[in-house]
Amino acid sequence: MQVVRPVRYRGDGDERGPRRRRGKWAARLAALAVTAAAAGGYLASASAASASPRAGGPLTFYFVSHGCPTDPFWPPVWNGAADAGKRLGVRVDILHITSSECGSTAAEVNLLETAIAAHPAGIATTVTDPTAFSSALKTAAKDGIPVVVFNSAPTASGQPSATNPFLAYIGQQNYSAGQGLAQEAVREFGLSKGAAVVVVDHEPTNISLTQRLEGVRAAFRAVGIKPTVVNTSDDISQGASIVSAYLQSHKKLAAVLTLGTTGTDEVVQGMNTAGAHLKIGAMDLDSTTLSYIERGIVAYTVDQQPYLQGYFSIVELYLDATEGAAPVSIATGPVFLTSQNVKTLAKYVNHTGF
Amino acid sequence: MLDVANTGTSPAPAGGAGGTARTSRLGGNALVFRLLRQRETGIIAVGIVLFVVFSLLSNGTFDSVQNWGGITSAAAELGIVTIGVALLMISGEFDLSVGANFSFSALVMAIMVQDHYPPGAALVVCLAIGAGIGLVNGVVTVVLDIPSFITTLGTFFLWTGVTLIVTGGETVTILPPTPTLLNVLGGVLSGQVRSELLWWLGLALAVGVVLQRTVTGNWFFAVGGKRSAAVEAGVPVARTRVLAFVACGVLAAFAGAVQLGHLGSMSASFGTTYQLEAIAASVVGGCALMGGRGSMLGAVVGTLILAMLDSGLILSGVSPYWYEAVVGVILVAAVAMHTRVGRLVRGGD
Numbered sequence: 001m002q003v004v005r006p007v008r009y010r011g012d013g014d015e016r017g018p019r020r021r022r023g024k025w026a027a028r029l030a031a032l033a034v035t036a037a038a039a040g041g042y043l044a045s046a047s048a049a050s051a052s053p054r055a056g057g058p059l060t061f062y063f064v065s066h067g068c069p070t071d072p073f074w075p076p077v078w079n080g081a082a083d084a085g086k087r088l089g090v091r092v093d094i095l096h097i098t099s100s101e102c103g104s105t106a107a108e109v110n111l112l113e114t115a116i117a118a119h120p121a122g123i124a125t126t127v128t129d130p131t132a133f134s135s136a137l138k139t140a141a142k143d144g145i146p147v148v149v150f151n152s153a154p155t156a157s158g159q160p161s162a163t164n165p166f167l168a169y170i171g172q173q174n175y176s177a178g179q180g181l182a183q184e185a186v187r188e189f190g191l192s193k194g195a196a197v198v199v200v201d202h203e204p205t206n207i208s209l210t211q212r213l214e215g216v217r218a219a220f221r222a223v224g225i226k227p228t229v230v231n232t233s234d235d236i237s238q239g240a241s242i243v244s245a246y247l248q249s250h251k252k253l254a255a256v257l258t259l260g261t262t263g264t265d266e267v268v269q270g271m272n273t274a275g276a277h278l279k280i281g282a283m284d285l286d287s288t289t290l291s292y293i294e295r296g297i298v299a300y301t302v303d304q305q306p307y308l309q310g311y312f313s314i315v316e317l318y319l320d321a322t323e324g325a326a327p328v329s330i331a332t333g334p335v336f337l338t339s340q341n342v343k344t345l346a347k348y349v350n351h352t353g354f
Numbered sequence: 355m356l357d358v359a360n361t362g363t364s365p366a367p368a369g370g371a372g373g374t375a376r377t378s379r380l381g382g383n384a385l386v387f388r389l390l391r392q393r394e395t396g397i398i399a400v401g402i403v404l405f406v407v408f409s410l411l412s413n414g415t416f417d418s419v420q421n422w423g424g425i426t427s428a429a430a431e432l433g434i435v436t437i438g439v440a441l442l443m444i445s446g447e448f449d450l451s452v453g454a455n456f457s458f459s460a461l462v463m464a465i466m467v468q469d470h471y472p473p474g475a476a477l478v479v480c481l482a483i484g485a486g487i488g489l490v491n492g493v494v495t496v497v498l499d500i501p502s503f504i505t506t507l508g509t510f511f512l513w514t515g516v517t518l519i520v521t522g523g524e525t526v527t528i529l530p531p532t533p534t535l536l537n538v539l540g541g542v543l544s545g546q547v548r549s550e551l552l553w554w555l556g557l558a559l560a561v562g563v564v565l566q567r568t569v570t571g572n573w574f575f576a577v578g579g580k581r582s583a584a585v586e587a588g589v590p591v592a593r594t595r596v597l598a599f600v601a602c603g604v605l606a607a608f609a610g611a612v613q614l615g616h617l618g619s620m621s622a623s624f625g626t627t628y629q630l631e632a633i634a635a636s637v638v639g640g641c642a643l644m645g646g647r648g649s650m651l652g653a654v655v656g657t658l659i660l661a662m663l664d665s666g667l668i669l670s671g672v673s674p675y676w677y678e679a680v681v682g683v684i685l686v687a688a689v690a691m692h693t694r695v696g697r698l699v700r701g702g703d
Contacts, residue, residue: 103621103624104626105619111664113424116420118668139546
C-alpha cells in the first residue's frame with residue numbers, strides 16, 4: 001500500500017512552487033520503485049518456491065460451505081470441523097462466503113475453485129446446486145483431490161454422479177427429513193385429512209429446503225393433506241411480518257411447519273404479532289429453537305446434528321489421506337428433539353454449540 | 355486525457371492539449387511522466403503489490419494458472435456488470451438495479467432454454483429485457499428528474515420482486531447436454547480458464563474505445579462533468595444519459611447470461627451481490643462518484659483487485675472473515691489515492 005504515500009503532501013495545499021512538483025513526482029517514483037522491488041523479490045523467490053502448498057507442514061484440508069456468517073445454524077458445523085482438526089493434529093481452513101454474498105452460488109463455487117487450486121490433502125464442501133459445482137468437482141477428481149460433500153448434496157438421494165463426482169455425503173437426507181417433519185406433525189398434532197397446514201420456506205432458492213418440502217408434501221399426500229407454502233426470506237423481521245399478515249387472514253390453521261431455524265424465528269415472532277396460538281413443528285436447531293422447545297412454544301424440531309457433519313467430514317478425509325480408507329456416506333439425521341428428550345440431549349447440545 | 359470533459363465545453367475527441375503542454379514543461383522522460391500522470395498507474399501498482407504479496411504468502415498456489423482460472427471467471431462476471439456501472443458513473447449516474455436485472459434477465463433466458471426455445475433467441479430476449487430495464491431507469495430518472503440512486507433503488511426492489519413472482523423463488527437449472535451457446539458464453543476454454551474472460555476483456559476494450567475515441571464517448575464524460583457546460587456545448591444531455599442507462603442494463607443482463615453459461619443454473623439470489631461490488635470496483639478503479647471521471651482500464655483493474663482479494667486471502671491462510679474488512683480499507687484508500695493524485699496532477703484544484 002506504499003503507493004498511497006502522496007497523501008503526505010496534505011500540508012502543501014497552497015504551495016505552488018517547484019518543491020511541490022518535485023515532491024509529487026518523487027513520491028510516485030518511490031511508489032513505483034517499491035512496486036518494482038517487490039516484483040523483483042517475488043521473481044527471485046518464485047523459482048525457489050515449493051510446488052506443493054505448505055510443504056512440510058501438517059496435512060491441510062479445506063472446508064467450504066455456503067453458510068452465511070450471520071446464520072446461527074453454521075457455527076456448530078464449523079466448530080465440528082475445527083475440533084476434528086485439532087484432535088487429529090491437522091490444519092483445517094474453513095472457508096465460507098461473506099455476509100454480503102449470502103445466497104450467491106457463484107461465490108461458493110469460487111471458494112471451491114480456490115481450494116482446489118491449493119491442492120490440499122482433501123476438501124469437504126456443500127453442493128447447493130445440481131449443475132453449478134460440476135466443473136469444479138470434476139477438476140478435483142481429475143487432480144486426485146479427495147472430496148466429501150456435507151450438509152447439502154446436489155440430488156435428494158445424496159449420491160454422487162458423473163456430473164457431480166465426490167466420495168461420500170455426510171449429512172441428512174433432506175427428503176426423508178421432510179417426510180419425518182410431516183409424519184411427526186400428523187402424530188403429534190393428530191392431523192387428519194384436509195387439515196389446514198402451512199409450511200414456511202425462508203430460503204426458496206435453496207435446493208436443500210426444496211428437497212425437504214418435497215418430502216413434506218409426499219408424507220402429507222399419503223394422509224390427504226395439501227399444505228400451503230408461504231415463502232419468506234432470510235430477513236427475520238421481514239419474514240415475521242409476512243407470517244403475521246398471513247396468520248391474520250387465515251385464522252383456522254391446524255399446524256405450521258418450518259424448514260429451518262430462520263423460518264422458526266419468523267413463525268414465532270409473526271405469531272406473537274398476530275396474537276395467534278399455533279401448533280409448530282420445526283426443523284434444525286439453534287439456541288433460540290431449543291428455548292422455544294423448552295418453553296413449549298415449539299412442539300418438536302427435526303435435528304440434522306450439524307456438528308457431526310463438520311466433524312465426520314474431516315475424520316473421513318483424514319482417514320482417507322493417512323490410511324487410504326474409502327469415505328462412506330453417513331446420515332447425521334433426522335433426530336427428533338422434543339420437550340421429552342431435550343434434557344438428555346442438553347449436554348451434547350451445550351458442548352457442540354449445537 | 356480524461357480531463358477533457360472537466361474543461362467543460364469541448365465535445366471533440368479526447369487526447370487534449372493540456373497533457374502535451376504539461377509534458378513539455380517537465381522536459382524529458384516524457385514516457386515516465388505520462389505513465390505517472392495516468393490516473394490508473396497508482397491502482398495498477400496496488401494490484402501488482404497485492405499480487406506479489408499473495409504469491410509470496412501462498413507458497414506458489416496463488417499465482418498458479420489454475421487459481422487464476424477461478425479468479426478471472428469470478429472477475430469476468432462482476433467485471434461485465436462493472437463496465438456498465440462505470441460507464442454510468444462517468445455519466446454522473448448510479449444503477450443499484452444491476453443485480454436484480456442480472457438475475458431476472460438471465461432467469462428468463464434459463465426458463466426459455468429449459469423450455470427448448472432456441473438459445474440464441476433466449477439470449478436476445480435476455481439482452482432486450484436488460485435494455486428495457488435500463489431504458490425505464492433512464493427515462494424515469496431523466497424525465498421525472500429523480501436522482502438515479504432513488505430510481506434504481508426502486509427498480510431493484512421491483513425486479514427482485516418480479517423475479518420471485520415469476521420463479522416462486524426456485525433455482526432454474528439447465529441439465530446437460532448444455533447448449534453450445536451457453537458454452538460459448540461461459541464454458542471452459544482450457545483448464546479452469548473460461549470464455550467469460552474473453553467476453554469481459556473484449557467488452558471493456560470496446561467500451562473503452564468508444565469512451566476515449568468517439569464523440570459519443572466524450573458526451574458521457576461531458577454529461578457527468580459540468581452538465582450546464584455540456585448543454586451549452588450542444589451535447590444531447592438527456593439522450594446521452596438514457597443511453598448510458600440502457601448500456602448498463604444490457605451489460606448487466608449479458609453478465610447474467612454469461613454466469614448462466616458458467617454455472618448452468620440461475621436463481622433470484624445469484625445477482626444480489628453485484629450492485630455494491632460493481633460500484634466498489636468502479637471507485638477503486640478511479641471512477642469519480644459524482645461523474646465526469648473514470649476509465650475502462652480502471653474498471654478492469656478495480657474488478658481484478660476485488661476478485662483476487664478473496665482467493666489471495668484464503669491461499670495466504672487468512673480467515674475469509676477478513677475479506678470484507680480488507681475490501682473496505684482498499685476502497686477508502688483507493689479513493690484517497692485517486693483524489694490526492696488527481697489534485698496533484700491538476701495542480702491543486
